[in-house]
Amino acid sequence: MTLMPGVQGLLGLHRTLVPAFSRFVSSPTQLTSVGLPRGLCTVTATVSDSKPSVGPENESLLESLTFMGVDVKMVRQRQPGVLRKIITNEQGLAHFLHGKGASRKVVAGIISRYPRAITRSGEHLEQRWAMWRGVFKSDSEIVSILDRSPESFFRSSDNDNLEKNIVFLGSLGLNAKDLHRLLTTAPRTFSNSVELNRQMVEFLEDVCAELGGEDPGQFAKVVISRNLYILIRSTKRVKANIDFLKATFKMSDPELLALLQGAGAEILDLSNEYLKRNLKMLQEKLASLGCRKVDVKKLIVCYPTVLFIGSDTLSSKLDCLLKGGITMRQILEKPKVLEYSTQNITGRLEELHKLRYDFEKNGINILDSSRKRFDAKLERLALSSEE
């Protein structure tokens, strides 16, 4: 974690860029209103008529933000307290982010969506960025995450905690690639308190141990790398889902253990109500199509992702397959076809019908293939039908 002590000072040199709105300040971690050189910030306390009960908004800050293209209305709606602050670092933040390749528009978007970002000091930003750079390959990668989710980067001011998280997650056996995927996909994980992350990991280890698993540490690692969102969910939610699966299908411990560290990991973070609703609809739908209870269980065990699919989507997907001449038996045998969009399936069925493709004879694997492979197959079919 190498930091650049000179950068803070450098930032200050650029404050003259927009002299009228120069409101820079840097303090060790966060901006505070005590012990700072007055000359570095504009202190304006104009009475605002919008909210007389609390302190007035800082007019010069409002002007500064407006000038930067920030959506002040949005700021007021999200974190109104920020607008009342006497000392902020919006220019420093903007300069910092520009230096990392962010456009003016991106910066404005970041501040609009997570106003508290402007309360972070230059030094804090440098330090946090350096830590993220330890995981990412380039500044632009980080900029794109910030643009996507400013809150993930700015919500916590605790850089020590961030470092502890990186160490902790690394200690689980997650390698550099895993960490990269984790931070890209679920950046919020790194703003969680390390204690919260630890709780989830311990919870997963306990689950494994209770089910008679041999290596709880490995289990937790596998579940996390299979479901990158799990650390930003509550243990309450994950527990409810595990209990629900266990009770509903009366699974044995080894059966459940295998499911959870296999394809089942990805449905653990669904909202419990959603999971229940989807299963109920699935059971009803399959029953109406003549499937037995054992068929449903078998389907869930070998293809738990089916529970991820919303009931309307699933229903229309099944209808579309059945209408296209596929049988329920075939779908149960090759449930992966359900992974493709209804639109994709519909299109493929149409094309195959044109060529009088015989699903009875050839099976339905052709529906579960990449676009490239499907097109190649189609070409071959067209050629052979010409003969």
Add this chain to the structure above:
DNA sequence: AACACCGGGGTCTGCCATTCTC
């Protein structure tokens, strides 16, 4: 060469509620 099996990769924030801190 064609197919089947199977695992991996992408992607997911923005808001509200509660607790902490000054």
Add this chain to the structure above:
DNA sequence: GAGAATGGCAGACCCCGGTGTT
């Protein structure tokens, strides 16, 4: 008591291709 920090929630799949087998 205000604002900051943190926890938790709803939302709701799709696609590709390596590799072993036939």
